[in-house]
Amino acid sequence: MTQAAARPALIVVAASFGFLVTQLDVTIVNVALDAIGAAFDAPMAALQWVVDAYVLALAAMLLSAGALGDRIGPRRVFVAGLVLFGLASAACGLAAGPGALIAARAAQGAAGALLIPPSLALIAHAFEGDDRRRAWAVGWWTAAGGVSIAAGPVLGGLLVAALDWRWVFLVNLPLCAIGVALTLAVTPEAPPRARKPLDLPGQALALIAVTALVGAVIEGGRRGWSHPGPLVALVVGALAVAAFLWVEARSPHAVAPLSMFRQQSVSTAVLVGSALNFTYYGLVFVLGLYLQRAVGYGPEQAGLAFLPLTATFILSNLISGGLVARFGAARVTGAGVLIAAGGYALTARLGAGSSFWEMLPGFALIPGGMGLAIPALTSGLLASVDRSVAGAATGVLNACRQAGGAAGVAVFGALAAGGPERIVSGLRVSGVVAAVMLVGAAWVVGRRVR
Known part of the structure; x- marks a missing residue:
């Protein structure tokens, strides 16, 4: 490989580090939850917040991360995001209690949002004018995230x-x-783009909305719906x-332009993407x-049980x-x-005595289907919207997918x-609902094919 060809390839590797760590931390914690609960004597609601604090902050901040990259420069924002993500990860690892861990997870999610839109901007700049190679680069970037989210439980169990x-x-x-060292070594700063004002009111309201609604479900399950706390949050x-919705309809620089949702391709992608992450x-x-x-598995055995999810995710991503x-x-x-x-229907048949x-x-089919659907969903969205709103459209899609995932943790959690019997019954009901x-x-997707 020549030096000229190697540099864009290294840029793809550097950019992929950002998506890899953000997606890895969505699922790597799941096999560690039992150990965290034992260490802190934490109830189920606290464990849900350990997952959802990260996902909610990631979802909400994704809406403004692209605009921030345009204002400051994607390379600077990406490097800052990696540094902040590392610091927040250290705070998670050193947390002395569940409250500190949840707060650090929220900071980790906010930092993770700074890695996704800027990394795509770096790839777009590196392959400007070459649609075929840019599609190849985005495919590898997507694969890095898909594989890491599937591999998270395996790696978490082993650790x-x-x-x-x-x-x-x-x-x-x-x-x-x-990631920082490689980015600074091989990635040039993208040229400045027209600066758009940040939609701070819309960003703040989005964060409040998703946190309050998901929090209501989590706390409703813990305290009961007769308690005023969940009802107030709702x-x-x-x-x-x-x-x-009122602010976004009137803002000239909305983080989520409502006009996009008039396009069937956008509304369908958001609905289907949110359902995939929720489940x-x-x-x-x-x-x-x-x-x-x-x-009764130990953490290592539980992590290895997730291995089929990784294998089929890789295969389906490659053929999608x-x-x-x-x-x-x-x-x-x-x-x-x-x-x-x-x-998911097959997981609804599992019980406490089920063998691997x-x-x-079920463990093979779930990620196999997702690995086919998500790249196709994103590709279809990008092909159907004007380039001037492609960034906003993908930002809204990714934010809604993450919010859907947080809601799924709240509802299924x-x-x-409760105890083992409640967990088994919850798994079965969750499988049917999913x-x-x-x-x-x-x-909904089939209606577009007709």
Whole structure:
């Protein structure tokens, strides 16, 4: 490989570090939750917040991260994001209690948002004028995130078994250091773009809305819906949603331009993407507890049980692009969603005495379907919107997907709150709910094919 060809390839590697660490930290913590709960004597609601504080901050801050990169420069924002992510990861690893851990996870999520839009901007600049190679680069960037989110529970289980639960966070320090060094060495700053004012009111209202609504579900499951706390959070969330829509409809520089949702491709992508993350994040959260508290696996064995999720995610990611070129994005998305729905239906049959071989078909089908659907969904969205709003459209899609994931953890976690029997029944109900949701999502996609 010549030096001229090697440099863009190294830029892809550097940019992929950002997406890799943000997606890794969505799921790496799941197998460590049992150990964290034991260390801090933390209830189920606290464990839900350990996951959701990260995902909610990531979702909300994604809306403004692209505009921030345009104002300051994507390379500067990306490097700052890696440094802040590393510092927040260190704070997670050194947390003395559940409150400190949850706060550090929120900071980690906010820093993670600074890594996603700027990394794509660096790739777009490196391959400007070459659509084919840019598509190749984005494919590898997407694959890095997909594989890391599937590999998270495996790596987390191995780290907890070999070292300690704190290392599921501390492992980010060398990854962030490598990412910073590589970015500074090989990535030029992208040229400045027209600066758009930050939509701070919209950003703040989005954060309040998603935190209050998801928090209401988590605390409602813990305290009961007769307690005023969850009800107040629900009202605050609803008012924040109404205020957000009002502000966005009138803002000339909205973080989520409402006009985009008039396009069927955008509304369909947001709905289906949110459903995919709702079901996946929620069920992986429950599965981590099911494997250890109901089946009796240790952290290492529980992590290895997630290995089929990694393998099929890699395979389906690799073949998704070719299938899209042959059959179209909508058909591949719909097929992937139905495959995942079948996997969730199979998990609804599991019990405390289930063997790994009984778990395997569902564990293989869920990520296999998602690995087909998500790249196809993103590709179809980008192909259907004008380039001037492509960044905003993908930002809204990713933010809604993360918010959907946080909601899934809240809902499925509430269903499984309790002892081993409650976890098993929660897993079964969650599997049925997930399957029904995705069949509905496939029907929505199918309407576009007709």
